[in-house]
Amino acid sequence: MDGLLYGMVRANQQKKLIVVGEKESLLKDPFTGQLYSHAPSLKMCDLSPENTRVLMDLFPFTKPVRVLDFPTTIGTGDRLGLATPGHLRAVHQFKVRPVLAQQSIRENNQTGRNYKEVIADAAWAVFQEDFREGYGADGDHLKSLDEVKEALEAGVSMVTLDLSEKLNLEAAILPKEAIERRFEGEIDAGEGEVLLHLFLDKEFRLRGERGDLVIHFSEEEVKRKVLLFHQAIDFSEEVYQCIHQHTGRRPLIDFELSIDEIPHPTSPETHLFLVIVLRHRGIWVTSLAPRFIGEFQKGIDYRGEITSFRDQFYRHLLITRHYGDYKLSIHSGSDKFSIFPHIGEISQGRVHLKTAGTSWLEAVRLISLQNPSLYREMHQKALSSFGEASKQYQVTADLSHIPSLDSLADSELHGLLDQEDARQLLHITYGFLLRSPLRERIFHMLKDYEEDYTSLLDKHIQKHLDYLGVERRDQ
Numbered sequence: 129m130d131g132l133l134y135g136m137v138r139a140n141q142q143k144k145l146i147v148v149g150e151k152e153s154l155l156k157d158p159f160t161g162q163l164y165s166h167a168p169s170l171k172m173c174d175l176s177p178e179n180t181r182v183l184m185d186l187f188p189f190t191k192p193v194r195v196l197d198f199p200t201t202i203g204t205g206d207r208l209g210l211a212t213p214g215h216l217r218a219v220h221q222f223k224v225r226p227v228l229a230q231q232s233i234r235e236n237n238q239t240g241r242n243y244k245e246v247i248a249d250a251a252w253a254v255f256q257e258d259f260r261e262g263y264g265a266d267g268d269h270l271k272s273l274d275e276v277k278e279a280l281e282a283g284v285s286m287v288t289l290d291l292s293e294k295l296n297l298e299a300a301i302l303p304k305e306a307i308e309r310r311f312e313g314e315i316d317a318g319e320g321e322v323l324l325h326l327f328l329d330k331e332f333r334l335r336g337e338r339g340d341l342v343i344h345f346s347e348e349e350v351k352r353k354v355l356l357f358h359q360a361i362d363f364s365e366e367v368y369q370c371i372h373q374h375t376g377r378r379p380l381i382d383f384e385l386s387i388d389e390i391p392h393p394t395s396p397e398t399h400l401f402l403v404i405v406l407r408h409r410g411i412w413v414t415s416l417a418p419r420f421i422g423e424f425q426k427g428i429d430y431r432g433e434i435t436s437f438r439d440q441f442y443r444h445l446l447i448t449r450h451y452g453d454y455k456l457s458i459h460s461g462s463d464k465f466s467i468f469p470h471i472g473e474i475s476q477g478r479v480h481l482k483t484a485g486t487s488w489l490e491a492v493r494l495i496s497l498q499n500p501s502l503y504r505e506m507h508q509k510a511l512s513s514f515g516e517a518s519k520q521y522q523v524t525a526d527l528s529h530i531p532s533l534d535s536l537a538d539s540e541l542h543g544l545l546d547q548e549d550a551r552q553l554l555h556i557t558y559g560f561l562l563r564s565p566l567r568e569r570i571f572h573m574l575k576d577y578e579e580d581y582t583s584l585l586d587k588h589i590q591k592h593l594d595y596l597g598v599e600r601r602d603q
C-alpha cells in the first residue's frame with residue numbers, strides 16, 4: 129500500500145508487524161515502531177493497542193462487522209488468542225462467515241483476557257491470513273447493562289444478551305391462584321390487558337413445507353408467560369436502546385437473545401410468546417438461542433432423541449421465519465456431529481452455530497502429541513480441579529471411565545481426546561489450567577507449533593461445516 133509492504137513476522141515467541149519500503153514513505157507511515165534504515169529500510173512494530181487502532185483504520189477488513197445476515201455463520205471462540213488462523217483457513221473453504229472473537233465474561237475471567245485484547249488478537253490474525261471478507265466479534269452471554277457497555281466500547285459487532293437471570297422461572301410451577309394474584313400485583317393493568325389481547329382468542333397458524341405449526345394460548349398460559357418474561361423483556365428493551373444510542377439509528381450490531389442456560393427446554397409456545405412481545409415493543413433480534421431439547425454438553429456429541437430434536441427444531445424455525453426471519457443460534461455447538469446434518473437440512477443452512485471449547489481441546493490434543501510430559505501434568509491438574517470446575521459447567525463426565533495415565537504410553541495419550549469423559553474433564557478445567565503455573569508452557573508450546581495447531585483446527589472446523597452441509601466455495 130502506497131509503496132510500502134506490510135507483513136507479519138515472528139521473532140522467537142513474539143509476533144510483530146513489519147513494514148518495508150523507502151525511508152521517506154516509512155516516516156509517513158502511521159504505525160509506531162523501531163526504524164532500521166539500511167536499504168531496504170524497514171520498521172518493526174509491536175502489536176500494541178495503539179497499532180491495533182492504526183491497523184483497523186488502514187486495513188478496514190481487520191475491524192469486526194456484523195455478519196449474521198449472511199446465511200450460514202459460525203462462532204469460533206478463540207480462548208487463547210492463537211486459534212484464529214486455523215479457524216480462518218477452514219472458513220475460507222466454505223460459503224460461511226465467521227464470528228472469530230466470541231467470548232463471554234465468564235470465559236474472559238477464566239483466561240485472564242478482556243474484550244479489547246480478544247478483538248485485537250482476532251484482528252491481527254485476520255491481517256496475517258489476509259482474510260478480507262469480514263468477521264464478527266460477539267460479546268457472548270452478557271448479563272448486565274454494564275457488561276454490554278464494556279463490550280460495545282471494546283468494539284464488538286454483536287451482543288448476545290443472556291436473559292437467564294431475569295427470568296422468573298417460578299412462573300412455570302406456581303399454582304393457578306398464585307399466578308392470578310401475581311399477575312394482578314406485578315403487571316401494570318393497562319399493559320396486562322394489551323398483552324392478553326395480543327394472544328387470547330387467536331389461532332397462530334404458521335405454514336411450512338413440512339407441516340403447519342398451530343398454537344393457541346389459554347388465559348392462564350399467557351399470564352404465566354408474562355410473569356416468566358416481563359423483567360427479561362424490560363431488560364432487553366433497555367439494552368436494545370443502549371445499543372441504538374451507541375451506534376446511531378443504523379443497527380450496526382447483531383443482537384442475539386439467549387435463553388439456553390435455563391433448566392428447561394424452550395417450547396415453541398414459549399418462543400412464539402417471547403417474539404410476539406418483543407415485536408410489540410419494537411425490538412428486532414438478529415438471532416435467538418432457545419434451549420433445545422436433549423443435552424448440549426460441552427465438547428461432546430448431542431445426547432437425546434434425534435427425531436424429537438428434528439421436530440422441535442423445525443417448529444422453532446417456522447417461528448423465526450414468520451416473525452422477522454431472524455436466525456436460530458445453536459449454543460454449545462462444538463462437536464454435535466449427529467445433529468448437524470439435520471440442522472443444516474431443516475434450516476437450509478440459515479443458522480448460527482457457536483463453538484469454542486472444541487478449539488481449546490485441539491490445543492490440548494496438539495500438546496498430547498508434541499509434549500507428552502506437559503500433557504501429563506495438565507491432565508493431573510485437570511483431575512484435581514474437576515470438582516471445583518464442575519460447579520460452573522454442567523457435565524456428566526465419569527472420571528472412573530478415564531484410563532489412568534500410568535497405564536498409557538506417551539504415544540497413546542492423544543487417544544484421550546477422543547474419549548468423552550476425558551474431553552469433558554479437559555474442557556471444563558481450561559480456566560484452572562490457564563491460571564496455573566502451566567500457563568506459560570502451554571502458550572510456549574502452541575506458539576512453537578503454530579502451524580500444527582492451525583492445521584488441526586482447520587481440519588476440525590471443516591468437519592463441523594461439512595456435517596452441517598455448508599456448500600464449499602468454488603476454488
Ligand code: ZN
Nearest residue numbers: 386388459460
Ligand atoms: Zn449459550
